[in-house]
Amino acid sequence: MRVLFTPYSARSHVYNMAPLAWALATAGHEVRLSCHPDETEWVQAAGLTAVPVGRELRVAELMRRPEVLDGIHHDIAEDRPERLTHDYVHGVFQWYTEALFRNVTDEDTMDELAAFARWWRPDLVVWDPLNLSGPVAARVAGAAHARLLFGLDFGARMRRVFHDLSRQRPPRARHDPLGEWLAATLARHGHPFDEEIVLGQWSIDPMPSRMRFPEDLTYVPVRYVPFNGPGPLPPWLHHDPGRPRVCLTLGLSGRELFGEDGIAITDLLAGMADLDVEVVATLDARQLTDVRALPDNVRVIDFVPLRALLPTCAAVIHHGGATTYGTAVAAGVPQLVVYTKVWDKAAVAQDVARHGAGLAVDVDVVTVADVRDGVRRLVTEDSFAAGARHLRQQLLAAPAPSDIVPTLERLTARHRPT
Structure with a gap:
């Protein structure tokens, strides 16, 4: 298989993907990691092949912008029923869409990764839940795709709450900031939007199964294998x-x-x-x-x-x-x-x-x-x-990354369009 990884633009998120990328590579599969041009050193530090796309992001500067910091109070981990009103949950997805996703994966980044995917033709795209260029590229290239979680699956839980609350509103009053942005992005490439683009066809979960939320999704458990980056030992x-x-x-x-x-x-x-x-x-x-x-x-x-x-x-x-x-x-x-x-x-x-x-x-x-x-x-x-x-x-x-490679191969064959 050809496998494309799309991490979020943070060193720790790149390193989170490295053990599974190594497992697939040592099993004989071709592996690439996409990133912004100023992040290639993180991929190379993990001993993997980088595919630079888009502009230099300077993610540290992005995360300190007022419009980003001002919205962090929209906590996607919120679980108190009295706080989970439609306005609150809508605000969570409004902030993530406008302040985070549209900046980290702007049109140029989306389009360049989609163009690379069309050319390279990956069989599987493994993407970070905070980098939605991955599922878009998978849809454009006809690849199977899966999320690789970096923590608890708050995104899936909050998405379910959002849809539950939205169904209680009249159709004309329903507004989905994330879905509408992704629909417009996919329309530029001639493809429709559905919830697979937000939640993946399945999810690879390195967190303990005892901590997993009871969501109606397919999860592939995997052992967390630490990789914190290279460095000499004093x-x-x-x-x-x-x-x-x-x-x-x-x-x-x-x-x-x-x-x-x-x-x-x-x-x-x-x-x-x-x-x-x-x-x-x-x-x-x-x-x-x-x-x-x-x-x-x-x-x-x-x-x-x-x-x-x-x-x-x-x-x-x-x-x-x-x-x-x-x-x-x-x-x-x-x-x-x-x-x-x-x-x-x-x-x-x-x-x-x-x-x-x-x-x-x-x-x-x-x-x-x-x-x-x-x-x-x-x-x-x-x-x-x-x-x-x-x-x-x-x-x-829990199964090691190398142990789940056959599972990923089977799921890819099942989900990749023929």
Whole structure:
């Protein structure tokens, strides 16, 4: 098969696709990843072949525009019934369409990727739910297509709620910002719109099946395999620090896309200053701007592959990002999740706490004492290590990316137009 991957324009989203792309390539399939011209280095860092399309996006600048930041309160993860009015849900899809999708996948990007797909003729397009050029290119090229999720499937759940609420309104009062934009895009290429373009013909899901929403869709479960990017391992990583090592990481997306973390780093470091632990903080210079003095037990490094660092740690503190969570689960490390209310971070934190694999603290109420007590408990109470090992065993029971290749081959043959 020829397989085209279309990630969202963020380093962590490109890396999320790499293990499945490798699995397909090593099974003998041809693989390409599309991206904007200023993102090819991320694809190349994953050892894959990039297909640049569209203009340079400069996604970090895009995500900091006022019209983008002003609409982030339209939370696609909202699940409180009293908040899920038609106006609220319509506003979610209005914001995603106007502020995100139309900027990330503008007409030039859509048209160039469609032209490449017509020429290359992929059999399968695997697309990020935040990059809708993928299903459009698949429809134009006559390819099968599937979403590769990067977290919980809030998009599908909110889409179902939107349609349920829309059906309660008179036909003339129904307005679908996302569907209308996609319909106009497909019409330029001579094709109709349907909900497959939003939700895929099936979805590949690296999140634990216990966390999946009960949507009436086809899901292919796959084990989350960490790839956090390339990088050399510092010599100290291989030496026993003589006391528990604790990793502090806030992920790549916050610092690269938004330029902020939503967490008081000074408080996190202060909470561990008096503990007999070695703290390895993967923070860059901007993140350290407000830190006047580092505690003596803190070692700062801008970047080290998390999949190599975490197996040497007794605990990890993080923000609740799905890929950070998955990497910690794969390493079997107890977690202190200081979560923000963005996408699935609260759900991730609750899953860790529910399974005894760590502790969860809301960023809006966290204190220095919470951090101190939480880390102390994680490195001294054996139950958390046992809970982390249990989550790791559940992860390893899921099929690896290479195991689902035959399933993807069968689904492609079934869904690709003859």
